[in-house]
Amino acid sequence: MKEKLLNLLMECEDYISGEEIGERLGVSRAAVWKNINALRKDGYIIEAVTNKGYKLDKKSDVISPLQIEKSLNTRYMGRKIIYHETVTSTNDVCKEIADESPEGTAVTCDQQTGGKGRLGRVWKSPKGTGVWISIILKPDISPMSVSSVTLAAGLAVCRTVKKVSGLEAGIKWPNDVYVNGRKLCGILTEMSAQIEKVDYVIVGIGINANTEYFPEELENIACSLYTEACVKFDRNLIIKTLLEEFENIYDKFNMYGFSAIRSEYEKECINIGRRVNVISKDGFEGTAIGVNSDGELIVRKDTGEEITVFSGEVSIRNINQGGFI
Ligand code: BT5
Numbered sequence: 001m002k003e004k005l006l007n008l009l010m011e012c013e014d015y016i017s018g019e020e021i022g023e024r025l026g027v028s029r030a031a032v033w034k035n036i037n038a039l040r041k042d043g044y045i046i047e048a049v050t051n052k053g054y055k056l057d058k059k060s061d062v063i064s065p066l067q068i069e070k071s072l073n074t075r076y077m078g079r080k081i082i083y084h085e086t087v088t089s090t091n092d093v094c095k096e097i098a099d100e101s102p103e104g105t106a107v108t109c110d111q112q113t114g115g116k117g118r119l120g121r122v123w124k125s126p127k128g129t130g131v132w133i134s135i136i137l138k139p140d141i142s143p144m145s146v147s148s149v150t151l152a153a154g155l156a157v158c159r160t161v162k163k164v165s166g167l168e169a170g171i172k173w174p175n176d177v178y179v180n181g182r183k184l185c186g187i188l189t190e191m192s193a194q195i196e197k198v199d200y201v202i203v204g205i206g207i208n209a210n211t212e213y214f215p216e217e218l219e220n221i222a223c224s225l226y227t228e229a230c231v232k233f234d235r236n237l238i239i240k241t242l243l244e245e246f247e248n249i250y251d252k253f254n255m256y257g258f259s260a261i262r263s264e265y266e267k268e269c270i271n272i273g274r275r276v277n278v279i280s281k282d283g284f285e286g287t288a289i290g291v292n293s294d295g296e297l298i299v300r301k302d303t304g305e306e307i308t309v310f311s312g313e314v315s316i317r318n319i320n321q322g323g324f325i
Contacts, residue, residue, distance in 0.1 A: 006066060009039075012055070015052040036048070063108055065081035068239050072243060074244055077104040079102070087107075088112065089115055090132055090204060103138045104137070104247070105135070110128055111128070117188060129210050130208050130211060131206070131239055132204075134205070147295060149203060151174055155261060156249050157245075158268045160242040161185070168180075177207075179223055189201060209233050211226060269288075269291065272290060276316050279316070280309075286307070
């Protein structure tokens with residue numbers, strides 16, 4: 001009923017009376033009123049004017065699978081979207097349903113209370129500010145190649161950000177997306193696999209969309225679309241665009257492997273052509289010169305020796321005017 005009511009309100013350009021809603025949906029006026037309140041609780045702004053009826057403010061900043069699905073142009077990516085207002089982590093919700101879910105199923109929310117970064121780090125996911133989404137994939141690849149799926153997702157985010165906001169986004173290898181030297185998006189990929197075969201991959205993507213203020217520890221390293229563009233963005237549009245871009249890139253990846261998207265990835269990668277500091281047991285400095293067909297970063301040491309760096313093994317720091325980001 002709630003969904004039908006939302007659909008109806010979305011179609012209406014003008015006010016619609018409770019009576020007419022009741023007639024069109026075949027329910028009582030009390031039921032209409034109850035569901036209007038339920039939608040308001042979800043965050044929808046619905047005006048009510050005596051003798052006129054109800055009108056939905058189409059700019060309500062609410063993540064709505066309904067709204068996304070309406071204009072989504074994909075075959076499988078996001079064809080099923082599960083939304084919860086609050087979860088611990090969308091990756092964890094995906095894990096619970098991954099076995100029985102079709103490829104492309106997505107879980108999103110308004111707030112994560114236990115958002116996860118890599119290596120046990122925390123991903124801040126406050127209410128109403130970002131796109132916190134995880135997507136279940138079932139690629140027919142070996143577990144060794146899964147890190148390339150994350151690179152594909154990074155490329156999809158980068159394109160999405162450019163398309164939606166016009167901002168100059170770039171990928172910091174392997175898959176963080178940066179704008180103006182600050183982190184806008186992080187990706188956490190988790191998988192379940194046998195020795196030779198992947199059961200499923202969960203790609204968790206966090207994009208700071210409308211964050212106005214960051215906690216002190218992130219103030220100088222994080223940004224949002226809002227802090228950089230000074231306007232708020234429709235999170236439904238971001239999700240729709242992301243799902244479409246990702247399907248496009250993931251299809252190519254599935255058919256031909258990472259080499260099919262390698263040059264597109266390199267174009268967006270901000271490390272390439274710049275000094276990098278590889279942080280590992282045998283850490284070293286050099287110049288990033290590209291990525292190979294497995295998605296590994298190729299770094300040329302000052303001695304001329306070329307070393308490939310496997311994502312997950314090390315973190316990379318970009319040397320930026322003397323500093324590192
Ligand atoms: C990441 O880890 O960047 C992966 C983040 C993945 C988040 C998504 S949201 C949907 C899905 N559900 C989850 O639970 N996770 C995924 P890492 O590279 O380890 O970066 C973590 C570091 O980024 C932290 O230690 C902070 O320094 C910084 N950080 C935390 N929250 C941030 C935020 N909102 N924006 C920018 N930087 C942040």
